[in-house]
Amino acid sequence: MNIEFCKAIFVQTLGMNLRPKTAKESHTIMTELVLPNDTNVHGDLMGGRLMYWMDIAAALAAGRHCSAPVVTASVDNISFENPIKLGNVVHIEAKVSRAFNSSMEVHMKVWGEDMAQQYKYKSNEAYYTFVALDPNGKPRTVPELVAETEEEKRVFDGALRRRQLRLILGGKMKPDEALELKALFSKE
Ligand SMILES: CC(C)(COP(=O)(O)OP(=O)(O)OC[C@H]1O[C@@H](n2cnc3c(N)ncnc32)[C@H](O)[C@@H]1OP(=O)(O)O)[C@@H](O)C(=O)NCCC(=O)NCCS
Numbered sequence: 652m653n654i655e656f657c658k659a660i661f662v663q664t665l666g667m668n669l670r671p672k673t674a675k676e677s678h679t680i681m682t683e684l685v686l687p688n689d690t691n692v693h694g695d696l697m698g699g700r701l702m703y704w705m706d707i708a709a710a711l712a713a714g715r716h717c718s719a720p721v722v723t724a725s726v727d728n729i730s731f732e733n734p735i736k737l738g739n740v741v742h743i744e745a746k747v748s749r750a751f752n753s754s755m756e757v758h759m760k761v762w763g764e765d766m767a768q769q770y771k772y773k774s775n776e777a778y779y780t781f782v783a784l785d786p787n788g789k790p791r792t793v794p795e796l797v798a799e800t801e802e803e804k805r806v807f808d809g810a811l812r813r814r815q816l817r818l819i820l821g822g823k824m825k826p827d828e829a830l831e832l833k834a835l836f837s838k839e
Contacts, residue, residue, distance in 0.1 A: 668718060671795040674803045677716040677747040677757075681708040685739050695734035696741065701761065702729065705743055705777060709757040712745040713781035716755055717793040721781040724754060725817050729777045735763035742771070748803070749810035753790035754782045756810050778813060 681704060683689075689700045706723055713721045735741055741763060748758035761774040785791040798807035811831045818824035819832075826832075 669792060669794045671797050672716055672747075673797045673799055674746045674748065675799065677712040677745075679708050679712040679715065679743075679745045681711075681741075681743040681745070683741045683743075685735055685737050685741060687737060690737050693734070694737045696736075696739075696763075698729075698731060701731075701735070701741065701774070702726070704741065705745075705759055705761065706779065708743040708745040709759055709779040710781060712747055712757050713755045713783070716747040716750065716796070717783040719783040719785070719791060719793075721755075721783050724780045724782045725821055726780075727778040727813065727817060729775055731775050733763065733772050733774050735774055736765070740764040740766060741774075746803075747796050748778070748806045749798075749814075750793045750796040751814065753793060754780055754814075755793055755796070756780050756813065758806050780814075780817065 683704055685696045689696055691697050706726075710721055710723065741761065743759060743761050745757050745759045748756045750756075757779045759777050759779065761776070762771050763774050764771045782790050783793045796807065798804045812835060815824060815829035815832045819826055819829055
């Protein structure tokens with residue numbers, strides 16, 4: 652049996668659609684209003700609440716890409732550039748930046764909006780990784796991601812390095828195996 656035949660049977664059996672998808676197809680925008688219960692003692696949005704909303708927005712984007720249930724595998728470091736104030740609006744934009752075998756990296760940008768002053772400000776940017784699961788709760792294959800715009804291509808290109816770094820930190824890869832990262836620091 653050739654590989655394409657095996658793949659066709661696999662897809663048919665599991666009812667999976669592995670058609671490559673664009674980042675645009677997973678594009679998700681989430682909008683929230685910062686209420687008193689979302690804030691800390693300074694009247695700013697709590698980091699944990701924002702990360703919770705980001706987790707949902709990113710899961711929706713990953714789910715749209717693979718048309719399957721997903722779980723959060725890891726969250727990269729997040730730096731909060733600007734606090735989001737009580738009464739401001741939070742905009743979270745999420746889309747899949749690269750797909751691997753069963754995992755997908757989701758790129759997110761977050762803005763705050765002061766409606767009274769009519770201005771929007773960047774809060775932070777982050778990457779979350781999700782794994783698609785089959786009906787038995789095991790990782791399953793996801794469609795490839797096709798990057799179209801210049802920015803999508805730039806983020807796609809960096810995804811392999813970020814993947815290797817997070818797998819090392821998660822104890823899933825030995826530093827010696829991280830060839831993309833090595834190349835980044837190698838003088839040759
Ligand atoms: C994420 C999870 C499904 C990985 O399952 P696993 O049995 O360890 O599977 P594998 O080691 O075969 O890895 C499966 C995929 O997960 C990815 N993965 C595993 N650990 C990872 C990590 N720390 N960061 C990023 N990706 C990770 C692997 O790279 C692999 O991706 P690939 O198929 O695209 O190469 C499993 O650890 C899990 O269910 N974790 C709990 C998820 C959860 O409850 N999230 C909510 C937060 S509490």
